[in-house]
Amino acid sequence: MSNTPSTPVRGYQADVIVPALVFAALLLGPAWGLYPVLGTTLLCMSIFAIGYHLLLGYANLASLGHAAFYGVAAYASGYLTKAYVIDASLALLLGLVIGGLLGAVMGYMAIRRKGIYFTMITLAMAQIVYFLCVQTPLTGGEDGMHGIPRPKFLGVVDLASDWAVYYLCLGVTLVAYLLSRRIVNSPFGQVVQAIRDNDDKARALGYRAESYILILFILSSAFSGLAGALKAVGLGHVTLSDAHWLLGGMVLLMVLVGGKGKLAGPLVGAIFITVIENRVGWVSNLIGDIGALEWLAKLTNSSTFLIGLVFIVFVLVFPDGLLGVKRGRNGKAVES
Amino acid sequence: MSETALELGDVSAWYGRSQALHDVNLTVRRGEVITIAGRNGSGRTTLFKTVLRMMPRQAGRVSVFGVDVHAMRTPQVAKLGIGYCPEERAIFKTLTCDENLALVPKLGDRPGFSVDELYEIFPNLHARRRAKGGTLSGGEQQMLALARILRAGAELFLLDEISEGLAPIIVEKLREVVSLLRERRATVLLAEQNFEFAKELSDRLCFMDHGQIVESIPASEIDSRPDLVQRFLTL
Amino acid sequence: MIFGVTFQALAAQLTVGLINGLMYAALSLGLSIIFGLLHVINFAHGTFFMLGGLATWAGLRYFGLSFWPMLLIAPLLVGLLGVLIERVFIRRVYGKDYLYGLMLTLGFTLVIEGAVRAFFGVSGNAYGAPPVRGVVDLGFMILPAYRAWMILLLGALIVGAWAIVERTRIGSYLRAAKEDRATLEALGVDTRWLFSGAFLLGVALAAAVGVIATPVIQIGALTGESFLIIAFATVVIGGMGSLSGTIIVGIGLGLIQGLTKTFYPPAAEVVVYVVMMLVLLLLPRGLFGE
Numbered sequence: 001m002s003n004t005p006s007t008p009v010r011g012y013q014a015d016v017i018v019p020a021l022v023f024a025a026l027l028l029g030p031a032w033g034l035y036p037v038l039g040t041t042l043l044c045m046s047i048f049a050i051g052y053h054l055l056l057g058y059a060n061l062a063s064l065g066h067a068a069f070y071g072v073a074a075y076a077s078g079y080l081t082k083a084y085v086i087d088a089s090l091a092l093l094l095g096l097v098i099g100g101l102l103g104a105v106m107g108y109m110a111i112r113r114k115g116i117y118f119t120m121i122t123l124a125m126a127q128i129v130y131f132l133c134v135q136t137p138l139t140g141g142e143d144g145m146h147g148i149p150r151p152k153f154l155g156v157v158d159l160a161s162d163w164a165v166y167y168l169c170l171g172v173t174l175v176a177y178l179l180s181r182r183i184v185n186s187p188f189g190q191v192v193q194a195i196r197d198n199d200d201k202a203r204a205l206g207y208r209a210e211s212y213i214l215i216l217f218i219l220s221s222a223f224s225g226l227a228g229a230l231k232a233v234g235l236g237h238v239t240l241s242d243a244h245w246l247l248g249g250m251v252l253l254m255v256l257v258g259g260k261g262k263l264a265g266p267l268v269g270a271i272f273i274t275v276i277e278n279r280v281g282w283v284s285n286l287i288g289d290i291g292a293l294e295w296l297a298k299l300t301n302s303s304t305f306l307i308g309l310v311f312i313v314f315v316l317v318f319p320d321g322l323l324g325v326k327r328g329r330n331g332k333a334v335e336s
Numbered sequence: 337m338s339e340t341a342l343e344l345g346d347v348s349a350w351y352g353r354s355q356a357l358h359d360v361n362l363t364v365r366r367g368e369v370i371t372i373a374g375r376n377g378s379g380r381t382t383l384f385k386t387v388l389r390m391m392p393r394q395a396g397r398v399s400v401f402g403v404d405v406h407a408m409r410t411p412q413v414a415k416l417g418i419g420y421c422p423e424e425r426a427i428f429k430t431l432t433c434d435e436n437l438a439l440v441p442k443l444g445d446r447p448g449f450s451v452d453e454l455y456e457i458f459p460n461l462h463a464r465r466r467a468k469g470g471t472l473s474g475g476e477q478q479m480l481a482l483a484r485i486l487r488a489g490a491e492l493f494l495l496d497e498i499s500e501g502l503a504p505i506i507v508e509k510l511r512e513v514v515s516l517l518r519e520r521r522a523t524v525l526l527a528e529q530n531f532e533f534a535k536e537l538s539d540r541l542c543f544m545d546h547g548q549i550v551e552s553i554p555a556s557e558i559d560s561r562p563d564l565v566q567r568f569l570t571l
Numbered sequence: 572m573i574f575g576v577t578f579q580a581l582a583a584q585l586t587v588g589l590i591n592g593l594m595y596a597a598l599s600l601g602l603s604i605i606f607g608l609l610h611v612i613n614f615a616h617g618t619f620f621m622l623g624g625l626a627t628w629a630g631l632r633y634f635g636l637s638f639w640p641m642l643l644i645a646p647l648l649v650g651l652l653g654v655l656i657e658r659v660f661i662r663r664v665y666g667k668d669y670l671y672g673l674m675l676t677l678g679f680t681l682v683i684e685g686a687v688r689a690f691f692g693v694s695g696n697a698y699g700a701p702p703v704r705g706v707v708d709l710g711f712m713i714l715p716a717y718r719a720w721m722i723l724l725l726g727a728l729i730v731g732a733w734a735i736v737e738r739t740r741i742g743s744y745l746r747a748a749k750e751d752r753a754t755l756e757a758l759g760v761d762t763r764w765l766f767s768g769a770f771l772l773g774v775a776l777a778a779a780v781g782v783i784a785t786p787v788i789q790i791g792a793l794t795g796e797s798f799l800i801i802a803f804a805t806v807v808i809g810g811m812g813s814l815s816g817t818i819i820v821g822i823g824l825g826l827i828q829g830l831t832k833t834f835y836p837p838a839a840e841v842v843v844y845v846v847m848m849l850v851l852l853l854l855p856r857g858l859f860g861e
Contacts, residue, residue, distance in 0.1 A: 062670055109848075109852055112852065113851060113852075113855065115669065116612065116669050116807075117807070117851055117855070119673075120803065120804070120807045120847065120851060121847075121848060121851045121852070123800070123803075123844075124804070124844040124845075124847040124848040124851070125844075125848060127800070127840075127841060127844040128841055128844050128845060128848070131837075131838070131840070131841035131844075135837060249677065252670075252674070253674065256670070256674060299685070299686055299689050302685035302686070302688060302689045303685075304681045304682075304684055304685035304688065305681065305682055305685025305686055305689065306685070307681055307685075308677075308678045308679065308680065308681025308682035308683075308684075308685055309678070309682055310678070311674050311675065311677055311678025311681065312660065312675060312678035312679065312682065314674075315664065315671050315674050315675040315678065316660065316663055316675070319667070319671060388757050390753065390756075390757060409756075409761070410753075410756040410757055411756050411757075411758075411759050411760055411761040411762075412761075414756070414757055414758060414759035415759045420757045420758070422754060422757070426751055426754040428743075428746070428747045428750050428751065428754075428755075429750065430746050430747075430750055431743050431746060431747055431750075435740075435743040438740060438743070439743060439744065439747055439755075439758070439760070440758045440759065440760075441758075441759050441760060442759075443758075443759050484758070485758070488758070488759065
């Protein structure tokens with residue numbers, strides 16, 4: 001019996017216990033010393049990753065262009081909030097819609113191709129959008145957009161405190177997570193999974209695969225837009241790196257690290273990666289005290305280096321991610 | 337020098353979950369020419385692939401010229417002296433005739449035919465020697481596939497359906513070549529549905545069905561057993 | 572004057588475009604060789620390019636080695652590093668989904684770039700004077716002598732690499748393995764060495780381009796990135812199976828960039844992506860693909 005799983009967490013644990021634990025831990029953030037800004041960051045990334053996972057996990061399409069949705073939505077809601085101090089809920093809704101619309105346009109073209117070609121098309125599109133962001137004055141170009149005020153949420157909730165923002169984000173993340181579950185378990189979701197597992201058969205049964213995949217693409221881009229808007233309003237600034245394709249690559253990593261096929265995967269992956277990226281100094285300081293290993297301290301101080309290491313380790317050791325579904329030879333899920 | 341060219345002991349093989357060979361036992365002496373007869377799907381190609389350890393999963397004992405191959409990778413097994421002509425001929429289409437011939441390393445201990453000798457045996461190939469494999473006709477491709485392994489000096493030949501779909505004049509040429517091999521005491525296994533082609537060249541005939549060797553008779557007895565052809569070869 | 576631009580200006584930009592195009596062609600040639608056989612998308616290719624340049628700079632700075640020996644030394648060293656990475660790490664993803672190869676090589680890019688950044692800082696290091704001084708007077712324009720050399724060296728690199736694959740015995744093994752690995756193994760050839768060889772060739776090629784580029788660009792941790800994306804675009808536009816297609820497209824893209832730079836400079840980089848997007852949407856197999 002092959003009992004060496006390539007994922008440490010399986011089945012029921014992944015579906016229910018892990019997300020429950022994660023949300024509980026996040027809820028109690030202040031109690032164990034979580035910095036609200038870090039918390040907000042990782043929650044935005046979680047929403048981004050949950051949306052991205054819809055496309056990667058259920059349509060097997062790896063887009064490198066999703067940062068376009070995140071960035072544009074961030075800039076748009078950031079700008080409108082700065083200029084008109086619109087309500088936070090409106091800003092979020094805007095992000096959702098912008099992400100969805102842009103996704104409809106890009107997705108309509110991109111899903112004509114599959115595999116590596118799909119990835120390259122999304123990359124090309126992302127670079128074009130990035131170029132437009134650089135050229136458009138309202139983004140602030142290289143300097144970025146700063147000083148985005150914090151409006152009220154639904155006219156009532158005051159978001160001035162960092163913790164208020166954090167809990168708003170937590171709420172939105174929870175909604176996003178539950179929504180993704182609803183989508184996947186709905187009749188729509190079933191058809192999408194059928195298409196993923198056996199495209200020809202699904203088509204023979206009369207399903208227009210393109211329509212379903214496009215809708216999935218739009219859903220995932222909408223989530224990305226929502227995450228971007230949340231980032232703009234919650235953290236108060238938007239820079240070019242929010243629209244750069246590498247951000248999309250990071251989200252891809254988050255989903256792969258967390259594991260495809262389990263809805264809590266992107267959540268776990270996003271938290272894991274964001275923490276590594278932001279808490280880089282911790283490891284480095286630890287090592288730095290050991291004089292002879294100064295070079296190692298220098299290395300581990302580089303988040304780029306560490307993230308790269310994570311990429312390598314996960315591909316080789318946990319190819320199915322922390323929570324992922326183990327895939328058999330024919331790509332079908334193998335549950336133990 | 338081992339007198340047994342090939343030995344299979346309780347050999348089974350699988351494609352995924354489907355079992356293609358069931359406990360096959362076979363002993364082939366050096367210099368024998370054996371026909372493995374059977375319908376499509378009876379396991380002939382799988383048998384060859386199993387000898388070369390090309391199957392995703394296989395079990396049982398295979399030894400080539402007395403050497404147990406269970407821990408070897410395919411190229412190592414081939415280098416014991418096996419010349420393989422796959423069913424689809426599998427010559428390299430983007431390479432020229434010359435390049436195809438030059439490609440194969442020495443397989444086994446004895447030197448193979450030289451390129452000149454080969455072009456004498458297969459004059460058609462000489463005219464096409466700079467043409468890309470993909471432009472050759474079916475017959476030319478088959479001859480090239482055969483010429484390749486002759487060049488390499490193979491001593492155990494696994495020839496999968498070499499006569500299939502070819503004009504009688506080319507089949508005649510193939511018959512010549514197999515006879516030539518026989519004269520040189522090479523060991524040949526022919527997987528064939530074309531019974532007429534194989535019958536005259538063989539010392540022994542083995543009939544396969546559903547992944548097993550069901551009957552094995554010396555060639556001299558074949559005429560007295562028309563029932564075998566009926567049972568294992570016709571539809 | 573053509574469209575408000577002098578002939579000299581146009582010629583100058585086209586020359587730069589030609590040189591860039593030759594670099595793209597050489598880089599994407601390496602990518603194509605690696606992808607064609609290993610089916611791995613080598614996202615680390617730009618890093619090997621950067622390492623070639625870094626080695627050249629370091630060779631001068633720390634060992635007093637001049638430019639010309641580095642043309643041989645750097646690709647060799649970087650190539651060996653590449654083979655090491657291939658034998659230990661990359662072989663574990665053969666046969667798997669393309670995403671794994673992509674992520675693994677991207678990981679190496681980040682690791683190497685991070686390390687370079689940690690020890691050398693982010694901003695690029697200038698090489699100093701180019702190995703060949705002076706200018707060449709072509710009549711209609713004046714060309715710095717080293718740029719002329721770049722065209723020659725890059726051209727030789729491209730032709731050489733192409734010839735190795737298409738005209739030599741070793742190349743026939745690579746082409747055969749790309750076409751039908753299983754049969755080649757059944758004929759007694761251990762294709763694992765071919766994989767390493769292909770990777771070595773591709774990586775050394777990238778490093779060589781890096782060496783040649785060193786005197787004219789700043790070599791920093793991030794130098795490889797922009798070249799990498801364009802090299803990928805080149806392979807994809809040209810069609811993933813065709814070597815000559817890659818070469819033609821690479822040079823073409825460089826020239827298109829040169830033209831764009833003359834008439835509408837800000838779009839010089841993005842024009843490549845527009846072309847890539849159009850080609851991918853209209854021609855599923857690329858321009859020359861199989």
